[in-house]
Amino acid sequence: MSRSPGSDRTLASFWVGAVVAAALSLVGAPLPLPLDAGLLAHVAGMLAGYLSAVMVVLMSRAPLLERHVGSDVLTRWHSKGGRLFLILVCVHAGAALGAWAQTRQENLVTALVAVLGLPGLLAATLGTLLFFAIAGVSIRAARRRVSHEAWHGVHLLTYVAISLSFIHELAGPNLAGHPALQVAWTLMHVYALALVVRFRLLLPLENAWRHRLRVEAVVPEAPGVVSVIMSGRHLDELGAEPGQFFRWRFLSSGLWRTAHPFSLSAPRHGDFLRITVKALGGGSTRIQTLTPGTRVFAEGPSGAMTARRRTRGSVLLIAGGVGITPMRAMFETLEMTGGALTLIYRTSRPQDVIFRSELEHLARLRGAEVLWLIGPSSSPELQMTGQNLLRLVPDLAERDVYLCASPAMSAALRAGLAEAGLPLRHLHEEAFTF
Ligand SMILES: Cc1cc2nc3c(=O)[nH]c(=O)nc-3n(C[C@H](O)[C@H](O)[C@H](O)COP(=O)(O)OP(=O)(O)OC[C@H]3O[C@@H](n4cnc5c(N)ncnc54)[C@H](O)[C@@H]3O)c2cc1C
Incomplete structure (x- = not known):
């Protein structure tokens, strides 16, 4: 699947931020750097704090991200970032505890009791437990068993968990005693939260009033x-x-x-x-x-699956089931000057086809083509193999391909299109699952 230039730029800027956060964790460290548990704790802690702000930004619905990266990509990054965040928190906690016990020659239990007494540490520990609870509800198997509303409600506790950890971040050895860094770190978190308030709360209200x-x-x-x-x-x-x-x-x-x-x-x-x-x-x-x-x-x-992603003259749209909805809109509007426009529409049963007359009308009007693939997926000629796809659209490797289908059909199509010679940077997808 193609990644938009917007995704690459956004990812690059997040990496730059991560390098800066890691560098901040070295502020005040003695030279040469001691490559020990203490250093590991500092780097992992700062990276975890930074990543928590990035995770909020990813889900802020900021239009720039939603349009240029795409919600499905942002959600994927958010879920990968969530896992990385938990790993960093564990590394930070384990290494900090180990370093404390080692420098004071204490056993781990005594060290743990002492560490929990540090400013903001108890709250940060509660925040961490909350993060793990949220992750538990978000893993695939658990998610299937809870309703979207329940999952979403639990996910909102992320803001509580971040707030609980925040005092510890400011009071930690990397930022304590550096007011300028504390202000910059606070502004980073405030900015992330402001994006959420702006785009998830105020903008929908403004839109409701205006429209x-x-x-x-x-x-x-x-x-x-x-x-x-x-x-x-x-x-x-x-x-x-x-x-x-x-x-x-x-x-x-x-x-x-x-x-x-x-x-x-x-x-x-x-x-x-x-x-x-x-x-x-x-x-x-x-x-x-x-x-x-x-x-x-x-x-x-x-959503980033729009005409802006096009780089080629001819286009192939592929829809599975209700995935026809965005394709129907694009079938009417994609500009075609000299290129060809083909829509492959796949459903299991004839009664599942929607927009038949609209699509036929648009095809006539625009000199475009609709290929109806209706029937069970056990039919060999309906399978999404490279050979079948090439039989339907011989020049597909020269086109931009837009795809919206179920996860199983999309996976089969990705393999089939690659087999048919389509460079995957010309494949543009929207998934109906987050
Ligand atoms: C980008 C995108 C575009 C979509 N476009 C269409 C479309 O044009 N036509 C169409 O029929 N369907 C579309 N869907 C799917 C549609 O959003 C879900 O089928 C619907 O939200 C299910 O809600 P429910 O309460 O009926 O089902 P539930 O039984 O609650 O859930 C069924 C599935 O939908 C997911 N889901 C439920 N609520 C939400 C939500 N608020 N946000 C995200 N996922 C949710 C659940 O996690 C579950 O996987 C789209 C989905 C996405 C992500």
């Missing part, structure tokens, strides 16, 4: 699938691009507490936006029965 989105109609598309058409004001100011999604909060009973991500299934038309929702769980099932007039809060737009 006054309401449900206009709910239109059945297929069994268990509806389109929700919403009207509002000044919607052009949202700058939403086909391929992007919003997090929608419908202010109706049973729905107002959760913001669900859904892609635009059509480009904005005047004062109207459309999403198309498949009933997969509690929230998406309730959306099927929304009534016109329901107020809507929209957070976004997010």
Whole structure:
């Protein structure tokens, strides 16, 4: 899968920050540097503190990150960063305890009791236990057993855990006695938190006030699938691009507490936006029965799978199941001057196909092509092998390929497209899972 230049730049700037944080941990250290447990504790501690701020920034929904890196990539980084953070905290705690015990010739239990008495250490330990509890709920197996709402609620405790650890960071040997560094470190955390408040709290409220989105109609598309058409004001100011999604909060009973991500299934038309929702769980099932007039809060737009990623004249769009929604919007709007536009649409059963007449109409209008792959995945000709894909679209290696499908189909397609000769930097994906 291609990584956007925005992702590379963002990642590079995080690495630079990590180098600075590691360098700060050496402030005041004697020369030559003693390569011991104490030094390891300092470096790991500063890196963990820095990473906790980065993790908050990654989830701040800052538009620059959401549009140029993409929510799925940010979420992946956040989950990898979370694991690294826990490792750094363990290394920091273990090495600090070991160094304390060694320099004072104490056993580990006596050292632990003494260390917990240091300023802010008890709170930091509680914060660490909270981090582990949050990680426990987030690991895949546990996550499957808890609802998204419960998982999200527990995740919000991250802010409490960071606050509990903060005093220890300022009082620790790297920053204590260096007021300028303490101020800079505090500003880093305040900045991360300010991004969250700005983009997760204030912006959705501002948008709600400015755009006054309401449900206009709910239109059945297929069994268990509806389109929700919403009207509002000044919607052009949202700058939403086909391929992007919003997090929608419908202010109706049973729905107002959760913001669900859904892609635009059509480009904005005047004062109207459309999403198309498949009933997969509690929230998406309730959306099927929304009534016109329901107020809507929209957070976004997010997502980097847009026309901006294109570098080639011809495009292949591939959709699996309800993954057709962002592709439908792009099929209408991608600029085609001289290049070809093909949509492969894969569903298991004919009744699962949505937008059939719209897609046929757009294909005629735009001189584009839709290839319908309908049937069970056991059919050899429907499998996403390189050979089958090349049979369908012989020049696919020369195109930009956009993909939105289930994790299993996406994995098969990644392998098939690579086998067919597509350089993976020309593959642009949106995953419907975080
Ligand atoms: C970027 C993106 C775009 C999407 N676009 C579409 C679309 O156009 N059409 C469509 O039908 N579906 C889309 N989805 C999937 C849709 O968001 C989920 O099916 C829906 O939120 C499930 O909610 P639920 O309460 O019905 O299901 P649940 O039973 O609560 O959960 C089913 C699955 O959805 C996940 N999920 C639930 N709530 C959320 C949430 N608030 N945020 C993130 N994940 C959640 C759960 O972790 C679980 O994996 C998209 C998902 C993402 C991430």
